Amino acid sequence: MATITVERSFWQALPKPKAESGFWSWVTTVDHKRIGILYFWTSIVFFLIGGVEALLMRLQLAGPNQTIIGPDLFNQLFTMHATTMIFLAIMPLTASFFNYFIPLLIGARDVAFPKLNAFSYWMFLLGGIFLNSSWFLGGPSDAGWFGYPNYSLKEYNPGLGVDFWIIGLLLTGIGTLVSGFNFIVTILNMRAPGMSLMRLPMFAWTTMVTSFLIVFSFPVITVALLLSLFDRLFGTLLFDIFAGSDLTVYHHLFWVFGHPEVYIIVLPAMGIVSEILPVFSRKPLFGYSVMVFSTMLIGFVGFGVWSHHLFTVGMGPVVNTVFALATMIIAVPTGIKMFNWIGTLYGGRIRFTAAMMYALGFLALFLIGGLTGVMLSAAPSNAQIHHTYFVVGHFHYVMIGGALFSLIAAIHYWGPKMFGRMLDERLGKIGFWTLFVGFNMTFFPMNILGVLGMPRRIYTYAAGMGFETWNAISTVGALIMGLSILITLYNLLTSLRRGEPAPADPWDGRTLEWTIPSPVPEYNFARIPHVSSRDELWVRKHPQLAHGAVAETAAAEEAPEEAIVMPGGSYMPLLVALGLFVGSYGLLYYMPVFWGGIAVSLLGLVGWALEGDNLRIVRPGGSH
Amino acid sequence: MRHFQRIVGLAAMGVAGVALPVMAAPQYWLDPAGPVAAMQGQLFLLTLYIMLGIFVTVSGILVYTLVRFRERAKASARTGEAGTAARRETAAAAEDELPPQIEGNHKLEIIWTLIPFVLLLIIAIPTVRLSFALAADPGPDALEVRVVGHQWWWEFEYPQLGIVTGNEMRIPVGRPIRLIIESADVIHKFWVPKLAGKMDAIPGRTNQMWLQADEPGIYYGQCAEMCGTHHANMRLRVVALPQAEFDAWVANWGRGPVVEDEAQLAAVERGRMVFETRACYACHAIEGTAARGTAGPNLTDIGSRTTLAAGILENTPENLARWISDPQSVKPGSLMPRVGLSPDELRDVVAYLSSLR
Missing domain, CATH: 1.10.287 (Helix Hairpins)
Structure with missing residues (x-):
């Protein structure tokens, strides 16, 4: 030998x-599953921090001329609330599901670059800690989540808050960017035999398109942030108007990132809903290929509409019109998705589980978010609603009604697979209804407040402006939302200890993650599956639906690898x-x-x- | 019946947010006071009605689908004894059988791609037309006002009239006003909802817009771009006057104090001395005096303004005294320092400033 x-x-x-x-x-x-769980709990902690920040602002605005919170703290709160919710809560919670479920959905044993994946998580966690540590080191930035110079520069913001904000975002941004590459490579290269691109589950498709958006948009925000940081730390004059700079350059850089960012948050949410609706309607996703192409179209056109955030910057009617029309175009693929989701439900046998109810809540609320978005696209009337509470209402219908509802749906739907325990359905439904009511109470009045002429980002307002009633209702709604989040959290924590053990396939599922035990063993699949259908598990359970030879591939998987x-x-x-x-x-x-x-x-x-x-x-x- | 109407009104308010003029809402822009806001409001309402139509249709289909296709086979199978045998059979069969496994429909896809296109076209055409219409110059007849945003107050300069004022812009009714919008420090956003939508005041750039008031009145506005501590308290008012009253204001501007008797004149003179010798003159200007400061608002017509400190205090002698004696307690973080006047000096300055009508 x-x-x-x-x-x-x-x-x-x-x-x-x-x-x-x-x-x-x-x-x-x-291990992608452990990293997914780390992402999960970390983002929930940041979500609670961002939620408390939101509640403090709502308390301050509950009535006119209140002084619960002073103007500077208020400015810091809305800056940190937005930054935390977008970069440290919703995106990483989405990333948690990318991490845990993409390999399972495509029949792989891990992501393409496992160490890089761990690195992404640590950058997110440490970037988030760095950003939030500014609360204890002189106070965080008050320059808004957009951080426009010259307000964000030393002359008007001499403290370290903006530096913490910029560097914190750069740190988490590195993690996000790396993870974008990781998931593109994973989805393109790690699919199980037979898992062609047009057999990919929709969540994998939206993850891939989202990852491309990350890869193309995060470098732009990185540039914008670095330019501001250079001005602040090294005294460069990149945004000094007396040195000939034009401040609107930053506006454009920021929103070239900022608008795709909306889709970075919403596309995965759409993917989650596209997984859940077929399962609980017992029907395949309606118009799968149309859904795939509309996802790509949204991603693509999403890069060509950024200036609709800048209609009042003074770009002139030509530019305003071009961006108004481009923005309206986006409504078409989004509408197509909405109709296909309803098509999926139509004719099915609909089971109202907690997960399904949150997914249906997404449909109803995202619809409102999308329609108010079209209203904002008309540049001339945008000049009135722009930077009012109408916008705040609109994007919360997208961010919460869209993204958060679908993420909570995912917690109920995929939680049993991740943690091996079923969540309590009754508490789940109570959580849904309280969130649904609280959410609409909080944010629908904001649409009205915008029409009444209440601008955003004001820490107080005078009595007699007609704002009092709607603000009071909104604050009560926010408290109900807070209660709902506590209910969901309680449900999650108690179910993890005392919940019913989850079987491999608790929902009569359709995709590969339900073919393996809950929680998932370290190696995921004892033998890499051979895929012959878009809804692989569903077809295995109902062989009469098979188009080709399912039996033989199933037989080949009987024995685990040694x-x-x-x-x-x-x-x-x-x-x-x-x-x-x-x-x-x-x-x-x-x-x-x-x-x-x-x-x-x-x-x-x-x-x-x-x-x-x-x-x-x-x-x-x-x-x- | 009235009760019913109120309920319907409230419902419309809740759903659409349009039936609101019943309430006092000085920044409610769907109740416009000039042509620009009126055109913008009409476009908003067009988009609102189309979107409401879509919302009602789509959510109606969604609710119908959810009710009609909800799972109920199991329940009817269990209570089968009450039903007919045939029903029991279908129920039992339904439990095993799958609903039709439809994967899509090309004709439907084309229909629901085209319908949104048509609806969007209805919005797109007026959007384009109005964008260009509102960007057009209001013509040679327009009165020009240069608006400069400051942390946290507004400066209004009338180059054709040689007038500078602050926080309250006086305009003649029925005449287009061309606004030249600039900033002295950070980015602000000029907005008087009932007259016109917003325009940014960006340092280093000059923006233009126009507006017009059709009726005399006081129109509220405020800064709409986060500009620091007192963004919320950077308010303004547009006072639209009939042409004759506006002309009188122009003629009187800079003519000095208006007094009623000798005693008052003496107090006003003393107050003017204080203003010109203590810190006040360094930041504020008053036409016809040695005070030429530009860091703070021009106070030439301060006595005729309705508010103080960019809209947070009503302009009364008491409030003026309160503001001058301790600006930081009224507006913490404001750039106006405490000057430290004696009670007599304070009284005289207030008398002087109040007389500048």
């Missing part, structure tokens, strides 16, 4: 994490992220710490590249 000698370099000889449970196993994990090679953990992703995190404080307080942090990150990167694989062998047969 020949002996193989393996030379191990210095880097390969470094200690590698071995823990399979406990703290260190989570810190060093590269040994599966899985990637083991690594310290390096966290090390690189920590270096950047600590270094960022150095940039603001003490430059040597910055260089130290950069050095740690570079060492981490070299270690990452050279440490080699920490492969583990898992035997599915033995573990059962």
Whole structure:
């Protein structure tokens, strides 16, 4: 027998994490499911922080001339509420489902780059901590989530708040960008045999289009943020009007990112709903290929409408008209989706589970969000509703009525697969109805307030403006929403401990994630499935629907593989992220710490590249 | 019947937010006071009605679908004894059988792609026409006002008339006003809802818009772009006057104090001395005096304004004294410092400023 000698370099000889449970196993994990769960809980914590910020603002606005919260704190609250909800709550909660379910939906054992995936998470977590630490280090930014210069520059914002905001967004942005690449490669390259692109579950499609949007839009915001940061830290004159700059350049850079960002948040939500509606109607998704192409069309046209946020900047009637028409065009693919969802329901056998109710809530509320969006696209009347509470109402119908409702639907639908326990259906439905009522009470009055002429971002208003009643109703609604979130959280936490154990396929599902146990074993699929249909599991359960040879592929999967090679953990992703995190404080307080942090990150990167694989062998047969 | 009407009115309010003029709402722009706001409001209502139609149709179909196709086979199978045998059979069969597994319909897809296009066209055409109409120059007859946004007050300069004022813009009724909009510091947004939609005041740029008031009256407005601490308190008023009254205001502007007796004149003179020698003159200008400051509002016609401190206080001698003696308690973060006048000086300054009508 020949002996193989393996030379191990210095880097390969470094200690590698071995823990399979406990703290260190989570810190060093590269398992997409564990990373998904980390994303899940972290985003929920940030969501609660953002929610408290929103409630404080609603209390201040409940009546005229109130002084519960002063103007500067109010400005900080709306800045941090928006930033937190968009970048630290909704996007990462979406990412949690990307992480956990994309490999399962496409029949893979992990994402394409597991270590990069861990790195994405750490950048998100540490970026979020960095941003929020500004509350304790002199106060956060008050320049709005858009951070327009010159208000965001040193002259008008001398503290460190804006620097924390910019660097925090850059840190999480690195994680988001990396994760965008990761999911594009994963979906294109890691699909199970037979999983052609036109057999991809809709959630995988929306994830891929979203990832492309991330890859094309995040560099733009990065540039805009870096330009502001250079002005603030190094005294460049990039946004100094006396040096010949035009401040509207930043407006355009920001919204070239900012508008696709809306679709980055909404497309995955549409994907989730497109998974849930067929399951609980017991029918396939209506117009699958049309849904795929409308997703791409929304993603594509979504890059050509940014200036509708700038109708009052003074771009002139030609530019305003072009962007108004482009914006109206987006309503067409969105409308197509709405009709196809209803087509999916029509003729089905509809089961009103909590997950389904949240998905239906999405349909109703996103409809209002979309229609008010079309109203905003008419540039001349936009000059009236622009920057009023009408806009605040509109985009919350998109962000909450659209994104959040579908994400809570996903918690009820996919939660059992992630945590191995069923959520309580009764509490789920109570949660739905309280959220539905509270949400409409909070945000519908805002549409009316906009028409009554209440501008956004004001910390107070005078009595006698006609704003009192609607603001009071809105605040009561916000409290009801808060109650609903607590109910859902209670449901989630108690179900995880005492809930009924979840079977592999609790909902009579259609897609591959329901073919494997709940919670999912480390290797996902004991044998990589062979896919012969768009609704693979559904067709296996109902062979009469099969177009081709299902039986033989199913037979080939009977025996599990004997040994599966899985990637083991690594310290390096966290090390690189920590270096950047600590270094960022150095940039603001003490430059040597910055260089130290950069050095740690570079060492981490070299270690990452050279440490080699920490492969583990898992035997599915033995573990059962 | 009246009760019924009120309920319908409230419902319309809740659904559409249009039937609101019953309430006092000085910034309610669907009750316009000039042609620009009227045209913008009409376009808004057009979009509103089309979207309401779509909402009612789509949500109606959705609710119908949910009610008609809700799962009920199991329930009727269990209570089968009450039903006929045939019904029991269908119920039992339905439980095993799947609903028709329809995957799509090309004809439907084409229909629901085309219908939105047509509806959008109905909105698109007036959008384009109005965009160009409102951007057109109001003509040589227009009165020009240069609007400059400051943290946190508004400056109005009338280049044709040589007048500068602050926070209250006086305009003649029925005449188009061409606004040249600029900013002295950060980005602001000029907005008088009942007269016209918004336009940004961006440092380093000059924007234009026009508006016109059809009826005399006081029209409220406020800054609509986050501009710092007192964004919420950066309010303004447009006072639309009949041409004759406007002409009188123009003629009187800068003519100095209006006094009734000798005693008052003496107080006003003392107040003017205080204004010209203490810190006031450094930031404020008053026509015909040594005060030429430009950091704060021009106070030449302060006595005739309805509010103080950019719309947060009613303009009364008491409020003026309160504002001057401690600006930071009225508007924390305001750029106006506490000057530290003696009670006598304060009384004289208030008398002086109040007389500048």
